[in-house]
Amino acid sequence: MNQEYIIPNAWSIIEEGWKPSQVKSSESLFSIGNGAMGQRANFEEKYTGETFQGSYVAGVYYPDKTRVGWWKNGYPEYFAKVLNAPNFIGIDVFVDGEELDLATVQEVTDYRLELNMKEGWLERTFIAHFSEEKAIKVIARRFMSLEIDELAVINYKVTAVKGDMRISFQPYVDGGITNEDTNWDDAFWEIEDVVSDGHQGMVRSRTNKTNFYVTTFMQSELLKNGEHVQYADHFDQNNTVVRHKAACDIAQGESVTLRKYAGYVSSLNHNHLTLQSAAKAVLQRATEEGYEKLVKLQADSWAQIWAMADITIDGDLKAQQGIRFNIFQLNQTYLGKDSRLNIGPKGFTGEKYGGSTYWDTEAYCIPFYMATKDQQVARNLLRYRYEQLDKAVENAGKLGFSSGAALYPMVTMNGEESHNEWEITFEEIHRNGAMVFAIYNYVRYTGDYSYIPEMGLEVMIAIAKFWHQRATYSQRAKKYMILGVTGPNEYENNVNNNWYTNYLAKWCINYAVENINKVKADHKADYDRIIAKTELTDQEIGAWKEVADNMHEPFDKELGVYLQQDGFLDKEIIPVSDLPKEHRPINQKWSWDRILRSCYIKQADVLQCFYFFEDHFSKEELAKNFDFYEPLTVHESSLSPCVHSIQAAKLDRMDQAYEFYLRTSRLDLDDYNKEVEEGCHITSMAGTWMSIVEGFGGLQIVDDKPSFTTKLPEQWNSFSFKINFRNQILNVQIAKTGTTITLEGKTPQDVIINGETVTLEPQLVNA
Amino acid sequence: MNQEYIIPNAWSIIEEGWKPSQVKSSESLFSIGNGAMGQRANFEEKYTGETFQGSYVAGVYYPDKTRVGWWKNGYPEYFAKVLNAPNFIGIDVFVDGEELDLATVQEVTDYRLELNMKEGWLERTFIAHFSEEKAIKVIARRFMSLEIDELAVINYKVTAVKGDMRISFQPYVDGGITNEDTNWDDAFWEIEDVVSDGHQGMVRSRTNKTNFYVTTFMQSELLKNGEHVQYADHFDQNNTVVRHKAACDIAQGESVTLRKYAGYVSSLNHNHLTLQSAAKAVLQRATEEGYEKLVKLQADSWAQIWAMADITIDGDLKAQQGIRFNIFQLNQTYLGKDSRLNIGPKGFTGEKYGGSTYWDTEAYCIPFYMATKDQQVARNLLRYRYEQLDKAVENAGKLGFSSGAALYPMVTMNGEESHNEWEITFEEIHRNGAMVFAIYNYVRYTGDYSYIPEMGLEVMIAIAKFWHQRATYSQRAKKYMILGVTGPNEYENNVNNNWYTNYLAKWCINYAVENINKVKADHKADYDRIIAKTELTDQEIGAWKEVADNMHEPFDKELGVYLQQDGFLDKEIIPVSDLPKEHRPINQKWSWDRILRSCYIKQADVLQCFYFFEDHFSKEELAKNFDFYEPLTVHESSLSPCVHSIQAAKLDRMDQAYEFYLRTSRLDLDDYNKEVEEGCHITSMAGTWMSIVEGFGGLQIVDDKPSFTTKLPEQWNSFSFKINFRNQILNVQIAKTGTTITLEGKTPQDVIINGETVTLEPQLVNA
Incomplete structure (x- = not known):
């Protein structure tokens, strides 16, 4: 186990003094690629x-x-x-x-x-x-x-x-x-x-x-x-x-x-x-x-x-070192040159998780690569899944689905499923939704719609077919339900109607239908090719819509919160802060059944949905759900603190936002989870980048324009980042004195800064 | 696979003709012990x-x-x-x-x-x-x-x-x-x-x-x-x-x-x-x-x-051969001489299930041994669990329970848990209830109360402690709940409030309290010893009662049925008879998630509770629950058809009762489940015996007296069995002309025959 032995430094990771007990940890932290x-x-x-x-x-x-x-x-x-x-x-x-x-x-x-x-x-x-x-x-x-x-x-x-x-x-x-x-x-x-x-x-x-x-x-x-x-x-x-x-x-x-x-x-x-x-x-x-x-x-x-990816933080050396370490490791792992490759959870720093591809790529990594590289890189990541669509259809077939329905694997190297815990392999089907969200996110950010008629629509159709077949109709409730799933929160297994999954399923169907219509209208040749290939009929689309329009969404009126799943409020609700310290982390101290029946959440689940679809919900809704779920979340997944940091920043809970940021950015350097020997948490490093750019920087795409709602943690004097927005560079500097954005490019760009729309003129850049 | 090659014969299992493909099946069927x-x-x-x-x-x-x-x-x-x-x-x-x-x-x-x-x-x-x-x-x-x-x-x-x-x-x-x-x-x-x-x-x-x-x-x-x-x-x-x-x-x-x-x-x-x-x-x-x-x-x-255990069936050679095969194999497996031994699911006929002890012993085997052997044999089976109580406490401790709460293992050889599927090992906790039911059943049948002060009460207390600690209070429902369990129906995992489990838990607590009071009144020395050992207080007992009195029991008023578990009616309810034949057995044809979200029941679950506590429910209630669950049951456990046969007989559904009887009694001889090569299903053979004695014979203990409500399948001319009731032998003959019971013993015995109480006088038995 590490004891914060890494010496703070803006540009280097440094260890001094010979300690054999640290060798395995350092072998991970100092990995190169x-x-x-x-x-x-x-x-x-x-x-x-x-x-x-x-x-x-x-x-x-x-x-x-x-x-x-x-x-x-x-x-x-x-x-x-x-x-x-x-x-x-x-x-x-x-x-x-x-x-x-x-x-x-x-x-x-x-x-x-x-x-x-x-x-x-x-x-x-x-x-x-x-x-x-x-x-x-x-x-x-x-x-x-x-x-x-x-x-x-x-x-x-x-x-x-x-x-x-x-x-x-x-x-x-x-x-x-x-x-x-x-x-x-x-x-x-x-x-x-x-x-x-x-x-x-x-x-x-x-x-x-x-x-x-x-x-x-x-x-x-x-x-x-x-x-x-x-x-x-x-x-x-x-x-x-x-x-x-x-x-x-x-x-x-x-x-x-x-x-x-x-x-x-x-x-x-x-x-x-x-x-x-x-x-x-x-x-x-x-x-x-x-x-x-x-x-x-x-x-x-x-x-x-x-030059493109750096983030500077002034006044907080450990935070600075943390973010650079994350950006450095992500770049060592994946540079986006080859669409056959993807981002393993441990990158090249260990064997754990088999070096395979998880939904982490779509949910966490794509924003980083979209904003810090040429947009072709993110497109390659999307293409990776398109190229594995046949295998995803095969995979769904093994589970009894038919006529081209696809279930993307939980873990894969070549498109085939490689995981074997039934409650995850067969039931953590929300991953299918992340595949579509990534397409949506890519198009929204890059403005490159061409991916959808070329490749994305086929993926969306196959996934909509899956959700349609996977939902079942409850005669009693007169609603469609998705029974027997595991959500992103893997501390619940085989539950009914995980809200995140149901919401995503509904959204996937609606988004697929919207794009079928758009491709039909604007890309007729692609439309004809895809319809011929998928044998999709209006009747089938109607049946999908029936499912989406009548999807059950567990919600508690009294609390005003979406429910993790049906029956969640039957649990004993005791905040994490009331748990004796010797019971943490629960995944090491408690037997599995105890974890499952507890109210504790491994990683953002309802809040993940609020992250994906921030514009679907009001700030009041976010506040109610954050206040309910945040105290129940143990963050025993590396993918959790970043989402909570972003949500806390949105809600002006800056102390929490900062604390979660530090946790995500120095997760490996300070070995929070006591496992860095096995390798670094590469995919969650993209989440760290999100907590700065989307959390403190408040980046959203609103009406095709980048919007920044900026928050400066009081521990920092200033911070800055760049994003590649539609092939021009926005250089964002947030200081106590205010936010400055400059544009490196050729065309004026409208941006929204803390609610105000501003037109940026291109600046000359020193070569 | 067998193709019904066993030649029907009243007293022998016979195979004729050399067929190498049958060698492994016959090695199982012709096992000796x-x-x-x-x-x-x-x-x-x-x-x-x-x-x-x-x-x-x-x-x-x-x-x-x-x-x-x-x-x-x-x-x-x-x-x-x-x-x-x-x-x-x-x-x-x-x-x-x-x-x-x-x-x-x-x-x-x-x-x-x-x-x-x-x-x-x-x-x-x-x-x-x-x-x-x-x-x-x-x-x-x-x-x-x-x-x-x-x-x-x-x-x-x-x-x-x-x-x-x-x-x-x-x-x-x-x-x-x-x-x-x-x-x-x-x-x-x-x-x-x-x-x-x-x-x-x-x-x-x-x-x-x-x-x-x-x-x-x-x-x-x-x-x-x-x-x-x-x-x-x-x-x-x-x-x-x-x-x-x-x-x-x-x-x-x-x-x-x-x-x-x-x-x-x-x-x-x-x-x-x-x-x-x-x-x-x-x-x-x-x-x-x-x-x-x-x-x-x-x-x-x-x-x-x-002389003691035989059952004769006149007019149905295959049924006769079936029941004798079951009785023979049970006796080859366990004779009750040694309280360190128990009854492995495959007996000495194969390695599967590790030869270990399951709840099958308490739920299925004890009635057979009680009725066909000296009562010491059943007492030895109970004692086996008493002797492993410390290990059951240890086992519960590993899962976070304390102060003497016991969870008996799912599978064991020496008292330690040997099983490793979380959804079963940690969650199939209903087994704990079977331990107490067996004590109740033994005392009810034998009249030997001494077992409870000597050993049984300690087991009951440890199990009541477990249920008390395992239940959680739902603020919302103002009820105690048992979350995250698997019931006898293993085609549902990690469900909330499996009715069978909740009912048993409640009953266990009530029965423990009843016996604590009885032992306090009638066996003061034992009481003092046990209280000193368990450190049980009135306050703790009060807390147990609070749980039992406020236990949630999922019930649907509209249908009048107890629910398998919370949310069961959200499933698509499609009778097994509507399933395409090529989908059966579902445990071979469907992926695990599909089984879990389906409505199909592997083995009697709600109906198992009706079997244990037949006097708690009316015939109308039984009929409603049977009519609801029987069509949804796939009987892919060997322990299922016997319970359904008994319930069908009670409801005068004699065709079903007979069909289930044949299925249970010739399960191995006719290799219904296509797996007899691996060994015979020994523990379910006791269920076969129950379907005759408790199903067609209708044996119950009512007010300390054996009661017989007899039903003769129309395929049979007559059948007969004997039971050892409190050290005297009742010889029961059921023919088309009526039921005759004779008593071999020394003391007159009241019995209830089809509702009428009759005093049997001892008959001289030819030595």
Whole structure:
């Protein structure tokens, strides 16, 4: 567990002092990635202390056979999991024949880790004492190139601080790795080829079952006191490892550096027969550019990202560090270049949740990518689901739905469902609504309607069909109901009429019908194609409308609140604040049944609906529902505090808004949930961004215009962010003195600032 | 799957004709046991066809590490499982050096299996053709002695029907066996010693973790044409097997018999250091008695059982065979001699359900054992739970209950919970009510109140505490509620206010309070001891009463039915008869969520309550509830049809009553659920007995007197049964001409026959 050991700093994540107990947490926090690959901050040299090794290639997965206690019909046969990929960072280091291992050396001093977010590199510095007479200083920097996204670079510099010595490096690539998290201890990888060629080494592996081919490669250089030196190609090789050797004698004060260019090329992007050539091409470009140039390119690439995505907070260093960490990690995870990829809940920082795609993407991540990147990036995220529509239809078919109804999976890598808790897999169907909401959100924000006739409408129709079939008619109540569901609040299972789900279902149908009509009117060719494909009739649409128009919405008149689900008020309603401290977190302290029958809410549920559809409800309604549900919410999901922060800001509850903001932005840095060892909470980081931009910044789209209702936490002097709105940049600065918005672009833009519409004129931007 | 291949016969289960596809089903149906051990009807000689090997020692289990997909707080760490024990039946047979194996011989003719229920033995007969010139006839009879319950006897006779030949037998004991059903492929047994001594062979094994010691033993004899012959002690032995050899030349028409006395002695009943002597003592007694005498003793023991437990049905051979099969299997499984043992759902016929104890014992089995055995047997079954009370308190503690509240486990071997589906393990809490109902039922039937002050009251108090703590107060409804449960109908999970559960909870509290007062008045010393132990105060009792008096009971006034649970009428109510045939059984055809949101009921739930407390409700109420729920019930639990048969008989729906009776009584023989290969449904067999005695016989206890409201199915000429009522025997004969009851005993007994009270005078019984 972390104890807030991260040193506050505006641009870097820094740890100082050697504490073996923090290694696994730091491996998560200091992870690096470039969207195409990523890895935990494992050590290059041998380390026999506790560690959790992880290096991942985006899009390469393994279908791990499902393990359950009691099989239920409908469970998927496997869980598609991100794979721990071959290790290319390894450099064993020997000092006069004695191996460097921080777990066993006499003493480690001057230990320092820095993750430089501004320039995108990780640096580890330490002095290892082998004896009273012998010590070395190591500065190991590495980064994953944004410019060449199959390339990682390591610069491992050893200086003799006490004594003369012979330093021997053994850089290697190791294909013999496994996942910590396997169901049946299957071998995920087969190694097909281990090659050593000059200073290059390569291991070609193939994933079992899925047959992804990945060549993991390296090339090394040796420098003495900064000058390249020659060394022979001594190497050693076995069935899984290719290992080179490079040694050099240095006197006290001198240094020797092993530089390693390494990475993955995979059959996702290359013909699997030419992977070796692809790897050689990457290495050739890397060595041609050279180390210093690559470092510079990396800083330039990050500068471009920050220019668009940075948020500044003046007067609150921890808040500043928190938001930059979130933005940095999101960008390390997903850059939106490839519509086959998506955003795993742990990104490249751990194996948990299988690295798969959840509804987090649609509900939490899309706003961030829409506002901080070219709109093509968000479109790619939407397209990912469009491309998996057939699988979603198949998935619904397994559960008894027909004629093209789709249920998107709870967890997926390739469109197939990978999750196997019945109460989630089969019942957390609200995820289907998030898919449509994301389309709505995208069109509302970008103004790019073209996505709907091209792709979105088919998704909406398939989902409307699902809701229509899934609702049942209660003769008694003369209403349509959705029975047996789990809402976003997973601390209730198999409930009837979760309001959030029912509301979304109704909205999905209405939005689908609205767009069917719009596409019919304005995009006739698309309309004809889609109707022919879906065989949709007016009669069926009429039946959908019947369901939407008569959907049951549990509501309590006396309290004026929408009910979490039918019967919620039969529970004992006791605020979280009255719970003894030793009962928290309830998901660790209470048995599952106790959680279920309690009134405690894991994450925003009714309030999530108020977040999605803020313009459907009055501020008074929001206040009543917030006042009822906020005291019952335990926030044991990382996705919860951000929504509560936004709602609190709307209601001018600034203390709460600030508290929730800190919790969401430093969730991992301060390890609120005591689990950062397993990886960072990547998808909820987008929620942190929302709490600033949509919470304190109050961004909404009103009548096609961006509207800002700004709130400055009293702890801050000012804050600023930028958003890309329809290909022009709005630079928003909120200070105690007021809000200033400038426009970088070519066309005047109307914006609403705290209720007043203002026309912004384009400003010249310094290039 | 079976295709009703069992030949109807009043006293035997018979299969004729060799069909390898039926082997596994027959291994279940022809199982033998004697309460202390039991086994499937596996072949003695080698068989390379499909088979499911199983031999079990009562009370010897292994804690198999729990396997789940997603861990929930409160799950038990292991599942206590019955162990597949070492094989002692094995006799490899060689004919002129060629091994007998029904899967590979040229032809098998005259194959016949008979399970003689009257005398308690299994016999397998066949002719195996090795070639045109060579064939043997085998008659292999075996039984598990009721008289010496550590002993099994096998008489394996080979006759040369074609050709002269050398027959070589290799009787063996094999300790190297495994369970089919293991979670992690653990080795359950360690073999400690393999001994061969003259014609005796023994394997001493120890279970891992639980450290039960079992010595599996055998002793062989060889007979030629019925005369004992000497043979040398050739033997062969490895780490897991002791194997002897006995060979003999026979001419065509001659026979040779290998007789094997074998069995288990365990540390459950002996000092584990003296198991070998214990085994030798069993063998000495067996050989002194000799085979013919042991056969006779076995027939005598069964005659005694049948004298008390038999039910005759005249005019319906399949119904007759069905009920005898049920009674026979129940007696093979449990004889009530040992309060450490209980009745596993599959008895000794398979591994499924781990051989553990379920609420089936209290809800279904106790009436059978009460009425057909000495009342000590039912008392032992009650005592089993009393002895596990501490563990039930521990179990409740894990779920957050305190101060002595008990939750009996869903599944157990030693009192600890062994089940791990949250919706069942944590939520199917109605089982607690069955524990108390069984005490009530026992006292009502036997008149033996002494059990309550001695043991029962403590159980009742602990359970009343549980219900009190488990109920929550709904401010809105001003009622106590029991939220988040699963009722007997497992096709609903995590529902609120399952009526059956709420009713039982209320009743348990009231019954506990009634008995606290009674014990206080009549058994002061016991009262003081129990109050001191439980620290029960009047205030706490007052709080219980508050819950019982204000318990919510979901009821629909319009329909006049108690509701399965809150909100049941929001479902689409479509009778089972309207379901397309290809959707049945729904537990194989539908995904779990679809089952849950449907109106279909797996097993009697509201109607189970009407069964337990028949005197609490009017016939009109029963009719309304039966008419509502029966059409919605799919009976996909073996425990369902019997209750429906009884209720239908009460309502004079005799066609339904008969149909349900046939379904319950021939469930396994005709393999209704297509799963008899896995073992027989032992506990539901007691339900079959209830459908005759309590359904057609209409037995109730009214004002301390047995009352019979008799109904004769029109398919039957007459039927008869006996019950032990307070140590006297009532012999009940129901014919078209009327009902006759005779009393075997010493004291006159009042009985109510179809509403009329009659005093029966004792009759002389032929000894």
